[in-house]
Structures are given as C-alpha cells and as structure tokens.
Amino acid sequence: MSRLRRAAGRANWGAGLASLVWLAFVIAPIYLVVKDSLQTTGSYLDHGPLSLPRHLTFGNFGDVFDRGFTHYLVNTAIVTVASAALTVLLAFPAAYAIVRSRSRMVSGVFRMFLTGLAIPAQATIIPVYLLITRMHLYDSLTAIVLPTVAFGLPLSVLVLASALRDVPRELYEAMTLEGGGSVRLMWSLALPLSRAALTTVSIYCALNAWNGFLFPLILTQSDEQRVQTLGLYNFQGQFSSNVPGLMAAVLLSALPIFVVYLFARRWLVAGMAGVGGK
Incomplete structure (x- = not known):
C-alpha cells in the first residue's frame, strides 16, 4: 500500500514534458495566425513570419469584409x-x-x-x-x-x-x-x-x-x-x-x-x- 502511495505522489516528468511539447505544437499555429493577422503587409515582409508583432492593425479584417467575406x-x-x-x-x-x-x-x-x-x-x-x-x-x-x-x-x-x-x-x-x-x-x-x-x-x-x-x-x-x-x-x-x-x-x-x-x-x-x- 505504501508503494502505491509513493508511486501516486511521484512526479511524472516524462508526461509533463510530453504535455508541454504537445501544447507548443497546438499554440504555435494559433499564435502565428493571430499575430500575422494583426500586422501590416509591410511589417510582415520586412521582418518575416517568425518576428514579434510590430505596428498592430485591424485593417486586415476590414479588407476581408470589404471583399464579401x-x-x-x-x-x-x-x-x-x-x-x-x-x-x-x-x-x-x-x-x-x-x-x-x-x-x-x-x-x-x-x-x-x-x-x-x-x-x-x-x-x-x-x-x-x-x-x-x-x-x-x-x-x-x-x-x-x-x-x-x-x-x-x-x-x-x-x-x-x-x-x-x-x-x-x-x-x-x-x-x-x-x-x-x-x-x-x-x-x-x-x-x-x-x-x-x-x-x-x-x-x-x-x-x-x-x-x-x-x-x-x-x-x-x-x-x-x-x-x-x-x-x-x-x-x-x-x-x-x-x-x-x-x-x-x-x-x-x-x-x-x-x-x-x-x-x-x-x-x-x-x-x-x-x-x-x-
């Protein structure tokens, strides 16, 4: 019984690391989509897709709506x-x-x-x-x-x-x-x-x-x-x-x-x- 309690209280570092990797794979695409949608075209072309967001704008959404979306x-x-x-x-x-x-x-x-x-x-x-x-x-x-x-x-x-x-x-x-x-x-x-x-x-x-x-x-x-x-x-x-x-x-x-x-x-x-x- 004591062995089971010690096993239950032991941290599962492998599962925790795997969860973090999985979370990174899930969050990374969402972050890139949100970040890129809030950038200007010039800022995106100048700094690349992996750069931190600069010159945030909501104008892209207006352009999308203007095209009938x-x-x-x-x-x-x-x-x-x-x-x-x-x-x-x-x-x-x-x-x-x-x-x-x-x-x-x-x-x-x-x-x-x-x-x-x-x-x-x-x-x-x-x-x-x-x-x-x-x-x-x-x-x-x-x-x-x-x-x-x-x-x-x-x-x-x-x-x-x-x-x-x-x-x-x-x-x-x-x-x-x-x-x-x-x-x-x-x-x-x-x-x-x-x-x-x-x-x-x-x-x-x-x-x-x-x-x-x-x-x-x-x-x-x-x-x-x-x-x-x-x-x-x-x-x-x-x-x-x-x-x-x-x-x-x-x-x-x-x-x-x-x-x-x-x-x-x-x-x-x-x-x-x-x-x-x-």
Whole structure:
C-alpha cells in the first residue's frame, strides 16, 4: 500500500514534458495566425513570419469584409445550422426506432446505416451531382445541405443508438404503465436523457458543414452561394502577397467554431467518453 502511495505522489516528468511539447505544437499555429493577422503587409515582409508583432492593425479584417467575406460567413452559418438541425431531426427518431424495435427489417436498416460509414463522399460525387441537377437544386445552399445531412446520418444514428441503449428499460415500462405512447416515450423520456449525445452529434455535424469543401465546390458556382471555405480558397489567390489579409480571413473562419466549442465542450467530452452515452 505504501508503494502505491509513493508511486501516486511521484512526479511524472516524462508526461509533463510530453504535455508541454504537445501544447507548443497546438499554440504555435494559433499564435502565428493571430499575430500575422494583426500586422501590416509591410511589417510582415520586412521582418518575416517568425518576428514579434510590430505596428498592430485591424485593417486586415476590414479588407476581408470589404471583399464579401461577411456574405460567405452568413451562407456558411445557414448551411451549418440547417445541416445540424436536419441531421439531428432525422437521426434521433431513426435511432429510437432501431433501439426499441425488435424487427429484423429495422436491424437491416441499421446495418445499412453502418455501411454508410465506409463510403467516402468523393466516391459518390458524380451520382450526387446528377441527383442535384435533376432536382433543379444546383447552385443553391440546399444543394450543399442535403448531401451533408446524408453523409452525417450514419455516424449520428450510431452515436444516438448507443446513447438510447443506456436508458434503463424500467423507465420505459414505468411510463408505458402511466399511459405513455411511443411518441411520448421518445420526446419525454429518451430525448432528455440523450442530451450529451445530441450535443455531440450536433457539434460533429456542424463542424462537417462548416468545414465542408467538396460539396460547395462541385454543387455551387455563383458568388452569391459561396461559403467560407471557397472564400478562403479564392482569397489564397487574391492575397498571394498579402499574408496578413489571408490570416485575418482564416481567423474569422475559425473563430465561430472555437466559440461554440468553448460553450459546448463539457457536453462534447461527455458524449464522446460514453460513445454518446448519458
């Protein structure tokens, strides 16, 4: 027992050093992006990317907004919210039916969802393009939302089904004895007990939609339907010699997701630790 206590009280210098190295790798890119976005182009070119910040300015953000980046962010926000909401709205009833049903047909549908995890979006981009064009949705935000939701459903159903299996059967039986039907059981019992999993799925879907590049690139064309990932891609050419301007656009793109993570990290960690459990 005394040996265990001495081992527990002994400092783990190796783990501490590894944590510091990992922290440096994480902080260094963030520091460079923030520092460069607040420098003038002349200062950046004169002193190099690794120099300490001089002549701080917020003018780079104004240049980015003047080139229409606000419109790109609004389009991305619409796609992100719509994709996350629609995915959760479809995945939760499907996961509930999979967990509660004893039908072989439902089990087959669940296996079909799991098969979707092995299909990359790149392998289906031609059929998706044909479907979107025949539905007359090409060059619209809806053309981005629908395939994003489709490819987010398999993992969402898997996580939510794992969470719903953790709900005690006795609670279902007790509410059934009180006269609760299937719809009431789903919304009044299963939904509140799956908040961590729902948050995890929502954040996962929002991240996929916010960072999506393939579907916006193939399924949209006009500048009015452009999202921030395509905006960054175009800015890379426009700001080829203006690295601070490009870094300002990168910072604006990452900031909303960072803020969402700060407020939802507790639910995200809880959902991932339990594979979507309670």
